[in-house]
Amino acid sequence: MKIKSIYSVAWDAPEARGFFGKVPVEPKTKPRRPSWIESGPVANPVTRYPRYSAYRPLWTPTWGDFIVVAEAEDGTKGFAFANHGKPVAAMVDEYFGLRLAGENAMAIEKCYDMMVRMCAPFGATGIASYAVSGIDLALWDLKGKLLDRPVYELLGGPSKDELFCYSTGGDTDWYMELGFKATKLPCPFAMADGLDGLKKNVELVAKTREMVGDGVELMLDCWMAFDTEYAVRLAEELRPYKLKWMEECLRSEDFDAHAQLRQRAPWQTLATGEHWFTTYPFQHAASRHIVDILQPDIQWVGGLTPIVKICAIAEATSMTVIPHGGGNTPYGQHACYALPVIPWTECFVPTPPGVPPSEAPRLPGMAMPKNGRMIPSDAPGFGIDMDVGKLPRFFR
Ligand SMILES: [Mg+2]
DSSP states (O other): OBEEEEEEEOSSSGGGTTSSTTSOOOOSSOOSSOOGGGTOOOOOTTTTSGGGOSOGGGTSOOOOOEEEEEEETTSOEEEEEESSHHHHHHHIIIIIHHHHTTSBTTOHHHHHHHHHHHTTTTOSSTHHHHHHHHHHHHHHHHHHHHHTSBHHHHTTSOSSSSEEEEEESSOHHHHHHTTOSEEEEEOOOOGGGHHHHHHHHHHHHHHHHHHHOTTSEEEEEOTTOOOHHHHHHHHHHHGGGOOSEEEOOSOTTOHHHHHHHHHHOTTSOEEEOTTOOSSHHHHHHHHHTOOSEEOOOTTTSSSHHHHHHHHHHHHHTTOEEOOTTGGGSHHHHHHHHHOTTOOEEEEEOOSOTTSOGGGSOOOTTOOOOBTTEEOOOOSSBTOOOOOGGGSOBSOO
């Protein structure tokens, strides 16, 4: 079976309303208080500039999401959600899609390799990697549909009975009520907030540890906001609160800083990788052991194909992989279910305190965590029940 065409469609068309967790709908239950998301701040690389420091959405891209469709000669359609709309959809429709048409629809390794090599003139990281990811995931979905099997079976089948999910966000009391046994806080302050910010970071972690007790794992997400010195200092102050890991303390490109942090805080488990693209940075980090836990994002790193390779790197270097946002997409759920080196699945809780997550809009057919546990859909492909044939092309 050959690939007939690969192209982008718009998910935010009226035909798609309610498909994805970003279409606002009025929940039935009234929230007890607004979500942490609405009350910032969250430390980030731009925190030093007051004009943009209050919230990440003040400066992060607004291109939005879209859907990549991979259509086979017989009309079967695989599809996947992709990020960063216009520039990424242009790469899908005007570059990779045209060059992959006519290839064997089952030859995903070949298609991935072709795409990464065709990135050579402009680089395979960043925006290009979002396009490669969307196409790779659409091809996996297509293969599952052609073979009538869920993607996790194409990877070898389940490696665990269910997924152990951890929550991410600042409404810790709410996540405990929902039954999570591990939770990750966003770090609010960075260097520009001075000693006062450092003290507030420590107070937040101390207060949260007291709330959850010693029977719950606690992590801290630092979203590339620190330099080495600040990360070491904060890690030292937080040592009494037994963090399971500190995440993404440094700018993703600065490998020397990662090596320094490893050396200066040898006792602190370090996790990173959501802003690393392709397999190379993971191989670099694993071979030098500059972090402990690799966190590729399946929609950003290049898709499921490189995730499998990164898991092999981790196996061979006694490391752990916990994909970024793994529980929030069917793609991450299938990878976490099938690959033994992945012990945990990250879940961003989509509702404010008091509103059951089942009331949030979501992809039809996608699993949701219950009591901090989850089993992915066993429907063919990634199991998302949507007729993408009804959606308009992204570039109309
Ligand atoms: Mg993170």
